[in-house]
Amino acid sequence: MKRVDDFRLKFGHKEFVPIMVGGMGVDISTAELALVAAKLGGIGHISDAMVPVVSDNRFDTKFVKDKMREFKYNVANTDKSMVKFNLDVLADATARHVGATMSAKRGDGLIFINCMEKLTMNGPKETLRVRMRSAMDAGIDGITLAAGLHLGTFALIEDHPRFHDVKLGIIVSSLRALQLFLKKSARTGRLPDYITIEGPLAGGHLGFGMDWAEYDLMTIFKEIRDWMVTENLNIPLIPAGGVFTGSDAVAFLEAGASALQVATRFTVTKECGLPEKVRQEYFWTSEDNIEVNQISPTGYPMRMLKNSPAIGDGIRPNCEAFGYLLDAKGNCQYIDAYNAEVALHPEAKKIRVMAKTCLCTQMRNFDCWTCGHNAYRLKDTSHRRPDGTYQLLTAEHVFKDYQFSTDGQVSLPALEPAP
Ligand SMILES: Cc1cc2nc3c(=O)[nH]c(=O)nc-3n(C[C@H](O)[C@H](O)[C@H](O)COP(=O)(O)O)c2cc1C
Numbered sequence: 382m383k384r385v386d387d388f389r390l391k392f393g394h395k396e397f398v399p400i401m402v403g404g405m406g407v408d409i410s411t412a413e414l415a416l417v418a419a420k421l422g423g424i425g426h427i428s429d430a431m432v433p434v435v436s437d438n439r440f441d442t443k444f445v446k447d448k449m450r451e452f453k454y455n456v457a458n459t460d461k462s463m464v465k466f467n468l469d470v471l472a473d474a475t476a477r478h479v480g481a482t483m484s485a486k487r488g489d490g491l492i493f494i495n496c497m498e499k500l501t502m503n504g505p506k507e508t509l510r511v512r513m514r515s516a517m518d519a520g521i522d523g524i525t526l527a528a529g530l531h532l533g534t535f536a537l538i539e540d541h542p543r544f545h546d547v548k549l550g551i552i553v554s555s556l557r558a559l560q561l562f563l564k565k566s567a568r569t570g571r572l573p574d575y576i577t578i579e580g581p582l583a584g585g586h587l588g589f590g591m592d593w594a595e596y597d598l599m600t601i602f603k604e605i606r607d608w609m610v611t612e613n614l615n616i617p618l619i620p621a622g623g624v625f626t627g628s629d630a631v632a633f634l635e636a637g638a639s640a641l642q643v644a645t646r647f648t649v650t651k652e653c654g655l656p657e658k659v660r661q662e663y664f665w666t667s668e669d670n671i672e673v674n675q676i677s678p679t680g681y682p683m684r685m686l687k688n689s690p691a692i693g694d695g696i697r698p699n700c701e702a703f704g705y706l707l708d709a710k711g712n713c714q715y716i717d718a719y720n721a722e723v724a725l726h727p728e729a730k731k732i733r734v735m736a737k738t739c740l741c742t743q744m745r746n747f748d749c750w751t752c753g754h755n756a757y758r759l760k761d762t763s764h765r766r767p768d769g770t771y772q773l774l775t776a777e778h779v780f781k782d783y784q785f786s787t788d789g790q791v792s793l794p795a796l797e798p799a800p
Contacts, residue, residue, distance in 0.1 A: 383787075385400065411654040471511050493523035535571060544571065575619055578601055581593035586677060662686060693733045
């Protein structure tokens with residue numbers, strides 16, 4: 382019986398353990414988590430979602446406060462079009478986050494950054510360009526293009542000196558999306574170095590509609606794999622979404638995948654950025670407490686725990702401090718949903734907004750508990766203590782469990798004394 386460790390992900394002549402820990406914004410996939418994956422010879426991700434917030438937490442900068450001060454005058458205004466990002470600040474925050482992470486890297490693995498196109502930041506092109514270029518300047522090993530079709534993204538960095546050296550990958554959920562991306566990027570004379578194929582059981586935003594349950598990762602993977610053969614394209618394919626055990630991963634590796642991207646199992650590790658209380662919610666959740674809903678203002682469906690405090694929370698839009706989801710015209714679907722509720726209840730001190738959520742604020746406060754479909758199985762991966770809490774895992778334990786387990790088994794960690 383094969384194990385994940387019997388396979389290797391190859392980039393050129395270099396070989397890696399075929400486990401990629403997926404990007405989880407806002408700093409849920411921390412540098413510490415990515416560093417463990419790299420130390421063990423795999424691929425780790427940090428994320429550049431709300432990177433000024435991450436920099437403030439990590440390096441004690443005051444980027445969010447400064448932005449808030451600059452745009453404070455606009456808080457009561459429903460028009461947010463003037464709330465722009467300072468590109469120098471964005472570059473600075475990215476350089477700090479990436480630079481510190483890369484200089485701490487040990488071992489033979491790699492560290493990539495997850496870059497979501499849907500973070501349109503009231504200036505989609507300029508902000509994405511700065512985010513990617515400063516990550517490349519700061520020595521990132523690779524960039525995973527996420528949450529969007531990224532039809533013009535390669536063009537934003539094609540004149541960067543590291544364009545051909547940095548690993549570039551794209552997340553797709555269909556062959557059609559991949560074909561569009563390859564067609565549009567062809568002009569830059571560069572193919573992606575890897576293609577992550579994310580199925581409907583993943584955490585975070587989904588590249589499917591509300592009919593997600595009709596799709597299946599293995600089917601999409603095989604469709605893309607077979608098309609690549611007919612096109613004579615040899616690019617590593619990395620399925621993601623719902624891969625819970627080493628054996629799940631082996632089934633894909635035997636079918637021709639080069640590696641697997643996994644995330645949910647790492648949400649209950651010590652290195653993960655979620656607060657302790659939230660990690661316990663992930664352990665405790667039952668299957669019927671997990672839903673895919675449409676409250677994300679990005680327009681993509683998102684999977685989360687039903688008891689996430691974000692759901693229904695009617696806080697005032699926080700674009701002056703954040704504003705990461707403002708589109709090119711300064712609009713965000715949450716602003717509209719919020720204003721509609723205010724108009725219906727003009728006297729109310731507190732309102733509930735069910736249609737959308739202020740995702741920036743909720744992700745920043747770890748109140749939107751996004752997770753993969755299999756989060757309800759996390760309780761089977763650790764020890765329950767007499768007080769009902771679960772023992773946190775180490776990222777090394779989870780990584781090695783994927784790497785070495787067989788027979789659909791999940792190995793439990795050594796029992797630790799209660800804190
Ligand atoms: C808590 C959480 C946050 C996530 N955030 C992001 C994100 O910011 N960007 C992204 O491209 N994918 C995100 N994802 C998706 C993962 O990177 C990964 O592809 C997917 O969850 C893998 O499936 P699994 O969780 O079943 O292992 C997130 C997943 C989780 C669980």
